[in-house]
Amino acid sequence: MADHYDDLETRDPSEREAALFARLPDILRQAAKAPVYAERLMGIDLAGVTSREALAKLPVLRKAELPGLQKAALPFGGFVSGAPGSFGRLFTSPGPIFEPETSLPDPWRSARGLYAAGFRKGDVVLNTFSYHLTPGGFIMDSGARALGCAVIPAGPGNTEQQFELIEAYRPAAYCGTPDFLKILLDGAAAAGRDLSSIRRALVSGAAFPKSLQEEFSAKGIEAYQAYATADLGFIAYESAAREGLVVNEDIILEIVRPGTGDPVSEGEVGEIVVTTLDPHHPFIRFALGDLTAAMAGGSPCGRTNMRIKGWMGRADQATKVKGMFVRPEQVAEIGRRHPELGRLRLVVTREGETDVMTLNAETAVPSEALASAVGTTLHGIAKLKGEVTFSSPGSLPNDGKVIADERRYD
Structure with missing residues (x-):
């Protein structure tokens, strides 16, 4: 069983950095086709944005700004050049924030994180994230199916019916919050239901303390966590090394001093800012309001991308x-x-x-x-x-x- 999704995960960090920033000018030109990005990037030599230093000079877009901007220019606030009908699915999440899903395979870049958690072709996956209006269910669903897994679109709740599905389809893997996995396991134990087929899990959306990780492990389930958002999909994910979260490929992640766009030094806690290299729906310096810190060096699992310590609080401290x-x-x-x-x-x-x-x-x-x-x-x-x-x-x-x-x- 291969340890890595592809060779991109183990390339030299300088090679990755060069590849990302070679692509960035074209992404910026694509972003500038949208009205608001055209205004924000006006007067900037986009061809010259080929380094972190140059990127750090671009304006930050804060997630807290999106609801107001989108309300003023429905549905996407002038940050997306395509019409709603050019996308595959259309969602909303609290704010409200309106999110389009592209028609590309694995549009939320989640397959890589699922693979790191042990999901493999032919697995049956119980997906308990919601499929109703919000993208959570589809973020996991699309990545699992890109790996060749079969997905049970269970959503949250309805534990009795979920027990029936699990006993019938014998899923090997679980996606959802850690809290709901515990509810399922405790409920099954009390009701005498068989959930023994589940051997691995990818959890997100709630705190995952070490005590709960150990509880799952004691029941034969190796659970890993991912840092993902409804806007961007998978940003970083845990690997078997369990030493921080590995930043996903095809994104540029910065950590900046809260309230600014100024990058902090390695190891200093700051706000997560992400630039995506998706030409259909690029985000340029999107500040998520979450705090983290970068970890030194590559992961013992062999992945060489930047690692972060995970969620460490909120940057919006107004x-x-x-x-x-x-x-x-x-x-x-x-x-x-x-x-x-x-x-x-x-x-x-x-x-x-x-x-x-x-x-x-x-x-x-x-x-x-x-x-x-x-x-x-x-x-x-x-x-x-x-x-x-x-x-x-x-x-x-x-x-x-x-x-x-x-x-x-x-």
Whole structure:
């Protein structure tokens, strides 16, 4: 049984990087056919965007912006050049956000992640992600069928009927949330039903703690997790090495400082930004609002692409202080105006019945004059006063938090 889906997974990282960025200018030209991308990319030498440094200069599109943009220009907000009828399927997910599916085989790039989880041609797969309006069910379904698997489109719920399907079709593999797999296993044990055919699983959409992984393993099921979204499909997936998630092929993943488009150094927690190389529906620097950190080196499983630590929280840390919203973008602007500062963390607390802001800033050159200047900038940007404290470079927590709301209302 081959360990890898194809040779792309084990190529030299520099070869992969060169191949991705050789394709990127054509993808950008394709994206620029859509009205909003044409405006966002206006004046940029698209042929010259052939490196991460050049890509980092392009504007970020935040997922939080999509509902408003799409509402203003239904259905796709001017980011897609094709009409709805040119796609294979049309979905919606909470927001609402409208998502088209291309007619290509494996349109969500999920086959590779399923293969890493042990799914193989001829397997029967129980797919319990929803097929109703949202793309979740079809993301897994299309990838499994691209591998040559037969798929039971079960969707979530209806456990009694699912027991009947499992006992009849004897699926070897499961797709769905880890929570629902546990519900099935516990329910089957209580009802005396036979789910022993399921030996592997690909789970997503909910936390998958080590304790639950071990519980499944004790029942003979090796379960792996994937990081996927309704917009982009599979972004990263776990392999047998179980050391982080391997970034999918055919996408460019950046990790940036929340509230900015500025890439962070390796190992630093930041927001996930993805550029896809799908000419039919490209996303250019799409910021997902999720936090992660890159891991050094290739995976022990032999895959050489970038690895991430998985989901580590949300980058959208906007919070209301004294009735006014303070956002990560505002904290980032303070850093831009004071380049002598390093990592920043705005802490919001309560003193008595009053909200209090304190900006903690890393710097090698602390002074009262700098504190006063930064405090003035904070007030000018946030329209709220706050204290400024300094700490040595590298001393603030590496958790991606730009705004920490520590208020308690006990």
